[in-house]
Amino acid sequence: MIPFKLTDDLLKEIEQLIEDQKNSKLETLLGEVHYADVAEIIDELNEDQATYLIKLLDSDKTSDVLTELDEDVREAILNNLSAKEIAEELEELDTDDAADIIAELPEGIVQEVISEIEDREHAKDIVDLLRYDENSAGGLMAKELVKVRENWNVLTCVKEMRAQAENVTRVHSIYVVDDDDRLKGRLSLKDLLTTSTKSDISDVYIPKVDSVNVNEDPEEVAKIMSKYDLEAIPVVDEMGRLVGRITIDDIVDVIKEEAEKDYQLAAGISQDVEADDSIWDLTRARLPWLFLGLVGGVGAAAIMGGFEDMISNHAILFFFTPLIAAMAGNVGVQSSAIIVQGLANDDLKGSISNRLIKEMLLASLNGVILGAVLLLFTWAYNGHFLTALAISISLVVVIIVAGLIGTFIPLFLDKRGIDPAIATGPFITTSNDIFGILIYFWIAKVVLGI
């Protein structure tokens, strides 16, 4: 397989074909291209060109293309389509993707779009899905699944299943329900192929089936599916009735988005931005944390101003403030990152106080090693042992305090139900800068007997 690569030449060719309205050439050229790659092309075109292509190509392809586009590009294109045209796209999509697109449409047009969907069953399923919170299993699930009744036999089941499977891209499991639609178990396609057609479903199905509640948090669903290596999981409502199914491809997206968000938070970028976003979007994502850093720096400067009387005799103390601040920040980020990741993976056992004791030992070990190195260096460089000692002792204490803050804050946020990932990066760095410098000058004062 040669991976698709969007070249400038290809892009120019397509732009030229659009300008010349060479429709059949465009159809042939793009007919062989996977929808995910067509989306990549369209993301690079201007609004008019993009709309032209979407209108030109078959909606069984363009519907999938739409789901893969950047949100702003999709919004611009949908604005140029009539309610009927949008409905035609939705007709081709699985209910979960269709519902996601409808949720992005301006309110005024939603009703018209839904009324234009010809398959009324499909429209009903989409409307059903609109009711669920985007941030829940219900908001993630699709209505497409294959279900059979426990009192059928295998033959009926195969017949029914063939009919249902028409609308389901990947069957995975066949779910077995009772007369009230309550989930009872599952059957695999493989079982169905290898069982006598006269058997009753109730005799052959597997009564043990993992499921999640419609209200479950998507991250929790991702954890369950990846822990138990599931490729699809049925979703049940409060009465245990089968209402939908979540497939692994949606979960891959959840995992990737979650990881990107944590990474961005750790790097001090708020909101979900990409390198190709506008300078304005990027500024809005970056400026808040930089502003926090500025406030922290001003705080540090103010603290140092309070110790100004030491500057004439102990100028060297001031030279080491960036080192102290940097070490406080680094240790804080390291310890908070480990806690954040442990919380995300659900593998933190034991109490908060045990964590803090462990971090204290760990930070002490690191601190003493680094402090000893710094002591030797500063002593050799400056020749004044007591000053060198003051700086090094401060470093050890600062590292321990920074480690404890870095450990405590994410655990505390998590207990309060706040995403601990916000605790890494600039937040921890900034608070540790200030605490670090304050502790540093206090200890220096004591050691030097000022």
Next chain:
Amino acid sequence: MIPFKLTDDLLKEIEQLIEDQKNSKLETLLGEVHYADVAEIIDELNEDQATYLIKLLDSDKTSDVLTELDEDVREAILNNLSAKEIAEELEELDTDDAADIIAELPEGIVQEVISEIEDREHAKDIVDLLRYDENSAGGLMAKELVKVRENWNVLTCVKEMRAQAENVTRVHSIYVVDDDDRLKGRLSLKDLLTTSTKSDISDVYIPKVDSVNVNEDPEEVAKIMSKYDLEAIPVVDEMGRLVGRITIDDIVDVIKEEAEKDYQLAAGISQDVEADDSIWDLTRARLPWLFLGLVGGVGAAAIMGGFEDMISNHAILFFFTPLIAAMAGNVGVQSSAIIVQGLANDDLKGSISNRLIKEMLLASLNGVILGAVLLLFTWAYNGHFLTALAISISLVVVIIVAGLIGTFIPLFLDKRGIDPAIATGPFITTSNDIFGILIYFWIAKVVLGI
């Protein structure tokens, strides 16, 4: 579904049952527990208890348990098992998991273990897999798949498939090969269920099938599978022959590991550590970056020492060094994180110089806003306009330089084939600290006319 929760009480009960050798009670208790949960339990037991449980329970469960254990726990248990016992576990596993376990065994025992595997076909497949680099598609794939020849008819195909499917947990696709085993296309189970049994396979299969080469990088495989929403992908060798299959659950692990690694690098943690690792492991993962920070801090101190003559008249300049260092670090981490993420997602278009121009504009915008705020504040606080101006102009320049360094380094590393993720975190912070402070004092000198 009530998620499994490992409580202290349950753990104590199991430990007691092991001590009392209540085998049948243990079997009943753990029989209903999913292997991933049994692994969670065993990770908490001591070596003897863990080995006891692995020997006690059925190998169709314990084999899966073994694949889920922490590496050091698994190693300790396998050390206590005979070659025959290990072979029994491998017998139950898919070839990819079995090969992973064999790769971890001490060399001396490998041959004996393989010779004890009763299913010789299975043993041969495992040995085949041992030849592939762990960090390639070949190292990730399993030999379990269902393949049919293009010149068969559907009936033969169903018969053959039933036999082959015995050993394949999830069928996903049926791959169609020619007489030389070259991959020609695919068939879905659904197609097979809905096609007349007299049709020829060559008439019904889909000739378009995505595949990857055995030498492909796992991250690249993950990108392809997640971009094209694939749940399994066939792996072909240099002659186009079908040699294995990679399933989405392995890819989920690749994506998660990659994300964790990038996150840890950004947070200044080398190696793959967890919160529950020993203090010694955690120190080894954290100390190198802290040491780098220490060197950077000493460098910054040395630079400030070079400007010591300014300290009597312009003490305030020294108070702002932590702010300058922090801002340089924050901006550098932000811009490098955006580039690293863009590279990881393959959505960076355009040349390096365009990226740098964009970052310069962006950093200038951020810098001017933050510089103006700082100017007003410092002027009000200190009353000396020129000093305030010097500090603010420096801040703007430092932010721009830090942004450019943060953008350039990951792009440069990537061009050189080095993982750009190492460029975020302490590496960028430390170099930007030093550059930042150097630039700061230079500019201050010029503006203040010293």
